[in-house]
Amino acid sequence: MKYTIKDATTGTEYICRDDESIFRAMHKSGRSIFKGGCEGGGCGICKVKILEGDYVKFKNMSRAHVSEDEEEQGIVLACCVKPLESIVLTKEI
Amino acid sequence: MAITKTIRPGLIQMRVTDLKASVEFYQNVLGLDIVGQTSDGRVMLKTYDEFDHHSVVLKQAPESGFDYVAFKVVDADTLEELKAATEAFGYPVDIASDEQPGFGKRYGFKLCTGHRIELYADVELAEKIPMLKNPDPWVEMPRGMRAQRFDHLLLYGPNIAEAERYFIEVLGMFAPEICDTPDGKPFARWLTGGNKAHDIAFVEYERPNTIHHHAFYLEDWNAIGNAADLIGKHRVKRDVGPTRHAITRGQTIYFFEPSGNRIETYAGGYAAYPDNPQREWDIDEIGRGLFYYEGELFPSFLEIVT
Missing domain, CATH: 3.10.180.10 (2,3-Dihydroxybiphenyl 1,2-Dioxygenase, domain 1)
Structure with missing residues (x-):
């Protein structure tokens, strides 16, 4: 399955497979909102808030960048989550 | 060979958030060999071309990043000399308490940059080392990226x-x-x-x-x-x-x-x-x-x- 990831700030949309991270979908497009990133949940560059849509976390996120409280509020590292449906997110947390 | 007092950075311990995936990566993509596991679950690795017991340790942690690096110094007397000189420089020195199998005494201190640096003089040879007599370039064909x-x-x-x-x-x-x-x-x-x-x-x-x-x-x-x-x-x-x-x-x-x-x-x-x-x-x-x-x-x- 493929879903749409939309950045609420710029309105940019990305196609994301259900077996790849939101970060990778953005990265592959060449139009990512991130300037880079470790894609391993370690560096914190791809921290976003999920505004709409369900997702699944498949990797540990460094607690240096996302606390348990934040995680409960839908704040995640985009490289550690895959979409379960189309997603709207923002970097502005 | 212009060696001064330190021979090389011989050991690094890194924190990882996914120990299993990281170990698999070091083993199969970088091409390091797993040496073993410490009693608290850290994984020791080395390259095919290194002689010392191990050079990399991965530790499961809530955050990724750096734990410490240890420099091998030329001998035991130099180790004591450098301990005293480190203290004279102004850094309190401790004896490392976490287990590093095969390694002798390690002195450690916190550098002004916030990093833990350690010094040691003695480490055992690994079980699998490069050949010494009429040596081939490798014993077993290196894997992955063939890190040396x-x-x-x-x-x-x-x-x-x-x-x-x-x-x-x-x-x-x-x-x-x-x-x-x-x-x-x-x-x-x-x-x-x-x-x-x-x-x-x-x-x-x-x-x-x-x-x-x-x-x-x-x-x-x-x-x-x-x-x-x-x-x-x-x-x-x-x-x-x-x-x-x-x-x-x-x-x-x-x-x-x-x-x-x-x-x-x-x-x-x-x-x-x-x-x-x-x-x-x-x-x-x-x-x-x-x-x-x-x-x-x-x-x-x-x-x-x-």
Whole structure:
């Protein structure tokens, strides 16, 4: 399955497979909102808030960048989550 | 061989958020061998071409990043001499209490940049070492990127002027290359205790105790190409390269392991001698210094650390 990831700030949309991270979908497009990133949940560059849509976390996120409280509020590292449906997110947390 | 007091950075312990995935990556993509596990579950690894018991330890943790690096010094007397000199420099020294099988006494201290640095003189040989009698280049055909040794590391932290002074005045290293800000403050330092172009490097950075990368040596430019193929094949997150550094002149690729720590595979580089004049970089030329083919800086390279 493929879903749409939309950045609420710029309105940019990305196609994301259900077996790849939101970060990778953005990265592959060449139009990512991130300037880079470790894609391993370690560096914190791809921290976003999920505004709409369900997702699944498949990797540990460094607690240096996302606390348990934040995680409960839908704040995640985009490289550690895959979409379960189309997603709207923002970097502005 | 222009060895001063330290022989090499011989041991690095890294924190990883996914121990299983990271160990598998070091083993099958970088090509290190698993040596064993400590009683508290850390995993010890080494390259096929290293002699010492192990050189890399991965530790499951809630955050990725750097735990410590340990420098092997020439002998036990030098170890005691360096302990006293470290204390005289102003850093309290402790005896490392966490288990590192095969290693003798390790002294440790906290550098001004926030990093734990350790020194040791004794370590047992590993079970699997390179051949000594009529040796072949390898015993078993190397795997993956065919990493030959843990080569160097780049740490980010505050007050690298003091860190440089410690490594030169106490450990007897020298800085083959430097880069200062326009107002004359150190921006980056490359330091070595032997003939390698660098054993350790520092970049001035506000946040203490962060690591930019640790590096493994590959045989040559062909091996860098093989590493690039593996990056593509295994969907590894590449950062920069394959390219060449003007600084140290090494050939390189940077990428991230599954827990997000940056790794460099590095080949070549000039031989450093303590009597050679120092090379100096203007900060506005550092893009070319770091990435000679591209001639520009990449924001991800300077800003992403763990």
